[in-house]
Each structure stands twice: as C-alpha cells, then as structure tokens.
Amino acid sequence: MMQTLLDVENLWVKFPTRQGVFDAVRGVSFTLGKERLGIVGESGSGKSMTGRAILRLIRPPGIVEADHVKLDGVDLLRKSEKEMRAVRGQRISMVMQDPKFSLNPVMTIGAQIIEAYRLHNSASKTDAHTKAVEMLEAVSIRNPERVMRAYPHEMSGGMGQRIMIAMMLIPNPEILIADEPTSALDVSVQRQVLDIMDKLVKERGMGLIFISHDLNLVADFCDRVLIMYAGRIVEVCDADKLHEAKHPYTQGLLNSLPRLDAPRDRLEVLKRDPEWSKAQSVSGRV
Amino acid sequence: MAEQTLRAWLLTDTPSSRRHAKLSALYQGWLSFRSNTMAMVGLGILIALMLIAAAAPLLSPHDPFVQDLGNRLAPLGTEGHILGTDSLGRDILSRLIYGARITLYIVALVALIAPVVGLLVGTVSGYVGGWVDIVLMRITDIFLAFPRLVLALAFVAALGAGIENAVIAISLTAWPPYARIARAETLTIRSSDYISAIQLQGAGGFRIITKHIWPLCISSLIVRVTLDMAGIILAAAGLGFLGLGAQPPSPEWGAMISEGRRFILDHWWVATMPGLAIFTVSLAFNLLGDGLRDVLDPKAGE
Amino acid sequence: MSMLQIEKLNVWFGRDRDRVDAVIDATFDVAEGQSFGLVGESGSGKSTILRAIVGLAPTWSGHIAVAGAPIGKRRPKSFYKQVQMVFQDPYASLHPRHSVDAVLGETLQLHGFTDIDARVVKLLDDVGLGQKFRFRYPHQLSGGQRQRVAIARALAPEPELLLLDEPTSALDVSVQAEILNLLADLRQEHNLTYLMVSHDLSVVGHMCDRLAVMKDGEVVETMDVAALRAMKAEHPYSQHLLQASV
Numbered sequence: 165m166m167q168t169l170l171d172v173e174n175l176w177v178k179f180p181t182r183q184g185v186f187d188a189v190r191g192v193s194f195t196l197g198k199e200r201l202g203i204v205g206e207s208g209s210g211k212s213m214t215g216r217a218i219l220r221l222i223r224p225p226g227i228v229e230a231d232h233v234k235l236d237g238v239d240l241l242r243k244s245e246k247e248m249r250a251v252r253g254q255r256i257s258m259v260m261q262d263p264k265f266s267l268n269p270v271m272t273i274g275a276q277i278i279e280a281y282r283l284h285n286s287a288s289k290t291d292a293h294t295k296a297v298e299m300l301e302a303v304s305i306r307n308p309e310r311v312m313r314a315y316p317h318e319m320s321g322g323m324g325q326r327i328m329i330a331m332m333l334i335p336n337p338e339i340l341i342a343d344e345p346t347s348a349l350d351v352s353v354q355r356q357v358l359d360i361m362d363k364l365v366k367e368r369g370m371g372l373i374f375i376s377h378d379l380n381l382v383a384d385f386c387d388r389v390l391i392m393y394a395g396r397i398v399e400v401c402d403a404d405k406l407h408e409a410k411h412p413y414t415q416g417l418l419n420s421l422p423r424l425d426a427p428r429d430r431l432e433v434l435k436r437d438p439e440w441s442k443a444q445s446v447s448g449r450v
Numbered sequence: 451m452a453e454q455t456l457r458a459w460l461l462t463d464t465p466s467s468r469r470h471a472k473l474s475a476l477y478q479g480w481l482s483f484r485s486n487t488m489a490m491v492g493l494g495i496l497i498a499l500m501l502i503a504a505a506a507p508l509l510s511p512h513d514p515f516v517q518d519l520g521n522r523l524a525p526l527g528t529e530g531h532i533l534g535t536d537s538l539g540r541d542i543l544s545r546l547i548y549g550a551r552i553t554l555y556i557v558a559l560v561a562l563i564a565p566v567v568g569l570l571v572g573t574v575s576g577y578v579g580g581w582v583d584i585v586l587m588r589i590t591d592i593f594l595a596f597p598r599l600v601l602a603l604a605f606v607a608a609l610g611a612g613i614e615n616a617v618i619a620i621s622l623t624a625w626p627p628y629a630r631i632a633r634a635e636t637l638t639i640r641s642s643d644y645i646s647a648i649q650l651q652g653a654g655g656f657r658i659i660t661k662h663i664w665p666l667c668i669s670s671l672i673v674r675v676t677l678d679m680a681g682i683i684l685a686a687a688g689l690g691f692l693g694l695g696a697q698p699p700s701p702e703w704g705a706m707i708s709e710g711r712r713f714i715l716d717h718w719w720v721a722t723m724p725g726l727a728i729f730t731v732s733l734a735f736n737l738l739g740d741g742l743r744d745v746l747d748p749k750a751g752e
Numbered sequence: 753m754s755m756l757q758i759e760k761l762n763v764w765f766g767r768d769r770d771r772v773d774a775v776i777d778a779t780f781d782v783a784e785g786q787s788f789g790l791v792g793e794s795g796s797g798k799s800t801i802l803r804a805i806v807g808l809a810p811t812w813s814g815h816i817a818v819a820g821a822p823i824g825k826r827r828p829k830s831f832y833k834q835v836q837m838v839f840q841d842p843y844a845s846l847h848p849r850h851s852v853d854a855v856l857g858e859t860l861q862l863h864g865f866t867d868i869d870a871r872v873v874k875l876l877d878d879v880g881l882g883q884k885f886r887f888r889y890p891h892q893l894s895g896g897q898r899q900r901v902a903i904a905r906a907l908a909p910e911p912e913l914l915l916l917d918e919p920t921s922a923l924d925v926s927v928q929a930e931i932l933n934l935l936a937d938l939r940q941e942h943n944l945t946y947l948m949v950s951h952d953l954s955v956v957g958h959m960c961d962r963l964a965v966m967k968d969g970e971v972v973e974t975m976d977v978a979a980l981r982a983m984k985a986e987h988p989y990s991q992h993l994l995q996a997s998v
Contacts, residue, residue: 206924416926417925424957424981427981471853647837648859650837
C-alpha cells in the first residue's frame with residue numbers, strides 16, 4: 165500500500181463576483197502517494213485553482229474551504245501564513261507554465277537558485293553555490309557555471325523550465341505540483357523536460373501532481389489521471405486505461421482531437437451535457 | 451417591477467442593438483464606479499460645486515463686489531456674514547460662491563485644451579513614427595522645459611494680465627505630459643493584432659488613429675486629467691496670487707488668498723476660507739480620478 | 753492554377769550587424785483550392801512568411817505571386833479583397849472597444865459594400881454565431897467565439913486565399929474541434945485556398961493536403977499529407993518532429 169503524502173477532502177474554491185459567488189472548484193477529493201497524478205481539464209475546469217489552493221496561494225476575496233488538506237497527516241488549512249511559508253518550497257513546490265514569467269528577470273539565475281536554497285537551509289554562500297551547480301547538472305544543463313552567471317532572458321524556453329525545476333527541487337520537497345509545465349515549450353523540448361522531471365521525481369521518491377489540458381500527454385506521463393470539468397472531478401482512471409474511459413466528457417475530449425494515425429473528415433464536437441456539472445464529484449482517493 | 455426589468459435589460463449579456471450595447475456598457479461602468487465610496491464623495495462634491503456656481507445669484511447672501519469699509523475683517527459667525535468679511539468689507543461666502551464660477555471656467559478651459567492637444571500630438575507621433583515622431587517629441591520637450599509661472603509671466607508681459615491669458619499659459623505647459631502618455635499608449639497598441647487586422651482591410655492612418663487608437667487612449671487621459679485638476683487649480687490660484695490671473699475685484703480664490711495674506715496672523719479666515727475651498731475641490735478631483743481609473747483602466751477591468 | 757507562389761523569399765529584421773534573418777530562401781507553391789500547411793517550431797519563420805505575404809513585414813526580397821500576379825513593395829486595395837488573415841490569439845485580434853457589429857461593419861465599409869446590414873447577418877450565420885452575438889463586446893465572448901468573429905472578419909471581403917496563423921493553438925481542445933470543422937466547411941462552401949501555419953502536426957494532418965516543414969527560417973522539406981500520415985519523412989528534422997508528435 166502506497167504511503168499517502170497528500171490527502172484532499174471536499175475542496176471548494178469560491179470567488180465572490182457582482183453576479184453572485186462563482187465556484188471555481190467544487191467538492192474535489194483525492195489522495196496522492198509517491199506517484200504521478202495527472203489533473204486534466206480545459207480552461208475553467210478548476211485544475212489550476214486546485215493546485216494553488218493546496219499551496220494556499222489563493223488570496224482574498226477568494227475563499228478556500230475543505231474538510232481537510234492533509235500533508236503527512238497535518239491539515240494545511242489550519243496553518244498560519246507563517247507556517248505555510250515553511251511548507252511552500254520546502255515540502256511542496258510548484259513549477260508553473262512560462263519561465264519567462266516565473267523567473268525574476270533582473271537577478272542572475274545563480275542568485276535566484278541560491279536564494280531559493282538559503283530560504284529553507286542555513287548554508288554559506290559557497291555551499292549554496294555548490295548545491296546550485298549540482299542541481300543544474302541534475303537537470304542536464306551542460307554548462308552550469310555559465311548558466312549561474314546568466315540572466316533568464318538569455319535562456320531558451322526549455323532551459324528556463326529546467327532551471328525552474330532545479331530551483332523548485334533544490335530544497336528537496338516531498339511533493340511537486342507542475343502547472344502546465346510544458347505548454348509553452350516546443351514539442352521536441354517537451355519530452356526532454358518531462359524526462360528530467362520524471363527522473364528526479366522517481367529518484368527522490370516524491371509525489372507529482374501534473375496539471376495539464378493535454379490529455380494524451382498526461383496519459384503518457386502519469387500513473388493516474390483525474391479529469392475535471394466545471395470544478396468537479398468527472399472521472400478517475402489509470403493512465404494506461406485512459407482510452408477505455410467511460411465518462412462521455414472524457415470520451416468526447418479524446419475523440420475531438422485530430423490524429424495523424426486515424427484521419428477523419430470531421431472532428432467530433434463535444435456536446436456538453438449540463439448534467440456533468442451538476443453531478444457529484446468523483447472521488448480520487450485511493 | 452419595471453425597475454427590475456430595466457436593470458436586467460441593462461445588465462444583459464446579449465444586447466439587441468448598438469444603442470443597447472452602449473447603454474449597457476455605460477451602466478456597468480457606473481455600477482463599478484458607484485461601489486467606490488470615496489470616488490462617489492468626490493463626484494458629489496464636484497456636482498455640488500457646479501450647482502453652487504450655477505445658482506450663485508440665488509445662493510449668495512450678498513453681492514460679492516459690494517464694499518463695506520465699516521465692517522471690514524469681521525470674524526466668522528458675524529451676523530449676516532457667516533464666513534466673515536475681507537479687508538474691504540466684502541462678504542467672503544458670497545465671494546467664494548461666485549469664485550466657484552471662475553474656478554470651473556479655468557478648469558473647463560484647460561481640460562478642453564491641454565488633453566486634446568496632447569492626444570493629437572501623442573497619437574500622431576506614436577503611430578507615424580520616423581522623423582514626425584522625432585520632431586513632435588522635441589517640440590513636446592521644449593514646452594515641457596518651461597516652468598509654468600515663468601511662461602505665464604511672459605504672457606502677461608506680452609498680452610496683459612487676465613484670466614484668459616492665465617488659462618492659455620497653463621494649458622501651454624499642461625499638454626506635454628498628455629502627449630507623452632498618449633504616445634506611450636499608441637506605441638503599445640500599434641503592434642497589436644487588431645491594428646494589424648484593420649490595416650489588412652486597407653484602413654488608412656487617419657481612420658486607425660481616430661477610431662482605433664483614440665478610444666483606447668482616452669480612458670487613461672481622462673484619469674490623468676482629473677488627477678491633474680488639483681494641480682491646475684493650484685496653478686491658477688498661484689497666478690491669481692501673483693496678480694497675473696483674474697484681476698481685482700474678481701473673486702478668484704487664489705487672488706483672495708493673496709489679498710488675505712497680510713492679515714493671516716490676526717484675521718486668519720480671510721486667507722484660509724478660500725484656501726479650504728481650493729483644498730476641497732482639489733481633493734474631490736483626486737478622489738474622482740482614482741475612482742475613474744479603477745473603472746476605466748483596461749488592465750484592471752479585464 | 754497556382755494561387756500562391758513563393759520563390760526564394762527572404763525576410764529579415766534589422767540592418768548590418770543587428771540583422772536577423774527570419775526566413776531564408778523559402779520556396780513553395782499553393783494550388784488553387786488547396787490547403788497547405790506550414791509546420792515548424794517557434795522561431796522557424798513560419799508566421800513571418802504569412803506576415804510578409806500580407807504586407808506586415810517591412811524588409812523582404814524574393815518573389816511572391818498571388819493568383820499569378822506578382823507583389824511589389826506596396827499592396828493595392830484589391831489585394832486585401834483577395835487575401836485575408838486570421839490571427840493566432842483570439843484575445844488580441846479584436847479591438848476591445850468595438851462590438852462585433854462594429855468590427856464587421858467597418859470591414860465591409862472599407863471594402864466598399866453597401867448592403868452592410870444584410871452581410872453582417874449572413875457572416876455571423878456562416879461562422880455559426882447567432883444574431884444574439886451581434887452587439888456584444890469582445891470581453892463578453894469566449895475564446896472560440898472571438899475566433900469565429902475573426903474568421904467572419906476575414907471572410908467579409910470575400911477573399912480567395914486565407915492565411916491562418918495557428919488559428920486554434922490558443923483554444924481548448926473541444927473548441928479547437930469546432931473551429932477546425934468550421935474552417936473545413938467554409939473552405940468547401942466558398943472554394944477557398946488555405947495557407948495554415950501550425951506547430952501541431954496532427955492539426956496540419958487533419959486540415960491540409962500538402963505541407964512544408966520549416967526549421968530556423970528554411971524550408972527543409974515539402975510533402976503530401978499522405979506521406980506525413982505514413983510517417984514517411986525524408987529530412988531528419990521532419991522525422992524528428994514526427995517522432996516527437998506521436
């Protein structure tokens with residue numbers, strides 16, 4: 165039986181607007197062990213909000229409610245902001261979509277990684293520097309010393325994302341949340357970045373939550389998949405059984421993709437059934 | 451019942467005509483503005499100012515020009531003169547009320563001239579680019595380099611003192627920042643896909659500048675104008691203080707402060723009352739500007 | 753008959769030392785009624801070719817001919833009745849202060865049509881948007897709806913050649929399917945020629961008859977979609993792209 169790292173029960177994320185309260189996430193429950201869990205959905209499905217809610221990155225007026233969000237048995241929702249700062253980065257890390265926007269453009273890469281390291285470990289600058297170089301090598305960056313001295317805008321998208329991964333994994337967290345980490349990257353670079361992420365997650369025995377809109381990518385890369393629609397989980401399945409998915413939304417998504425190996429005259433258009441958003445959220449608990 | 455449906459009609463997602471769509475957009479902007487209390491306070495003060503200026507003959511207890519040397523420098527709360535009298539016995543409250551007209555006149559004129567000139571120069575400069583841009587921006591720099599009061603002095607020396615000349619002097623130094631803002635916005639907008647798209651329909655520069663770029667610049671200009679109003683009123687007051695603006699016996703607020711300066715130690719109200727009036731109106735414009743920015747700023751809205 | 757002829761097209765930005773060559777000696781041909789794909793990764797120059805054709809890229813050399821007529825430095829107004837473009841980002845291609853009606857109306861006006869009202873109604877119907885969208889502003893439309901408006905705008909002058917710059921890459925998967933179906937239908941109804949840029953090989957495989965693969969500004973291979981489907985690419989880069997897409 166896999167050890168449970170994260171236990172989310174009945175998570176709701178609400179935003180008050182002029183037209184009433186908007187529920188971005190509605191009653192989502194799942195557990196995460198030392199596995200790769202994929203959360204798939206289109207824009208507006210609530211998948212990114214789920215990731216941010218776990219890290220308590222949602223600021224007022226957004227409201228986050230849940231029965232519990234337990235990390236190793238301790239409820240994160242009950243922690244103070246100060247305690248959460250010790251969790252973010254140290255125990256749960258997040259890699260976001262575009263390194264152009266998540267790396268500080270006016271600091272060298274070395275300075276940023278060292279800062280990330282020293283926030284959670286008391287270490288001398290030299291020790292931190294060595295650790296940073298080690299980390300850059302671990303993400304297959306060939307000339308780590310040069311990269312340490314460079315600025316983010318000098319890096320390509322793929323390199324930037326690998327640097328983000330290095331920065332986020334240097335404090336050795338237990339869980340990595342990756343929010344569309346390869347969506348801004350070219351196809352040939354995507355595979356490379358994913359392989360690195362996979363290797364590191366396996367080596368360190370971490371749990372990975374992979375949020376994406378790309379169903380096939382997630383099926384390829386993850387062990388288990390949660391499919392979200394309108395804030396709810398509509399289906400849970402093992403990644404290798406994705407093409408046998410039962411829920412009409414999942415099937416619709418799979419069928420509406422153009423495929424090189426299965427040419428069709430017209431793509432199947434998803435017919436949204438209002439029942440899907442009204443139904444109860446399927447539990448992603450193991 | 452009718453109110454409910456009117457509101458629903460205005461808040462609809464599917465407008466049925468151009469007029470409907472415009473009214474709906476205006477109404478939603480208004481709702482957004484209304485939720486900002488301080489901005490509503492600012493708006494209220496300004497509306498009150500306009501009403502007071504309009505109804506000056508009805509509201510003011512005395513003629514602002516009538517002198518009563520036997521009753522000079524009467525303190526606050528004197529019978530018949532709530533705010534006291536100035537050095538020539540004229541009722542301060544009446545002079546404040548009539549002075550509101552002059553203040554509004556100055557504000558309206560400058561607000562009409564400076565941003566319009568700035569918009570024109572800035573958008574043409576930003577869109578056309580090249581040497582037109584260089585020339586226009588250097589002209590802007592020249593005007594920006596003039597200190598306001600020095601230019602006003604020059605004008606007065608050349609054309610004589612008076613409120614119109616003061617307004618022109620202020621406008622001449624007020625337009626460059628608007629040109630800069632408009633140019634910066636135009637440069638950003640110019641590379642957008644929607645501008646490319648309309649260029650692909652064969653649209654010329656005039657149409658693009660007036661129909662596509664101006665609507666996007668106007669909101670930031672409106673916000674900037676309201677925030678600048680305070681400065682403009684103070685500039686006019688400063689000119690009045692120096693005797694370069696409205697000439698005596700005109701009840702312009704800045705001139706009133708100047709006249710009351712001599713008595714500030716023993717008869718402080720003569721200078722302070724007009725000072726408070728200027729302060730209140732400036733504050734009102736600032737609050738209004740803040741509220742408008744929250745509503746009109748496209749980044750905050752989208 | 754050839755709808756679009758590109759021969760030894762070079763597009764560059766900047767001068768002398770700062771010169772960046774975005775497109776180098778590109779050559780390909782698009783027949784009338786065909787759907788031609790331009791594939792490549794970011795920086796390959798595919799979007800730049802579209803912009804050069806349509807007049808949005810300032811410095812270019814080479815030969816571009818539309819329906820047999822070569823193109824010079826300036827584009828006559830009649831050119832825009834023949835060639836139109838749909839942009840990639842639906843959130844940036846509509847003016848935020850203009851309603852759908854204003855966008856379409858202005859386009860029709862610029863091209864000299866007089867029966868504007870009737871045409872606006874027909875255009876909205878053609879792209880699958882009902883009348884209730886006519887007076888909406890862009891912020892009241894979803895990404896897919898905005899892209900439909902952009903397509904309607906491109907169709908307004910009744911063009912023959914439509915340039916599509918990654919028309920669905922910013923859209924959700926389910927919306928992409930709708931838009932791709934719409935584009936396929938429109939091509940058939942109006943007998944259009946498409947030049948479609950995409951980084952997604954499966955989209956190109958679905959929509960196009962022939963395609964050109966680009967890398968670093970150069971066309972490395974041109975092939976039929978049938979060859980693409982059979983995974984029979986000749987150039988190593990094309991093979992590499994194919995491998996990564998499956």
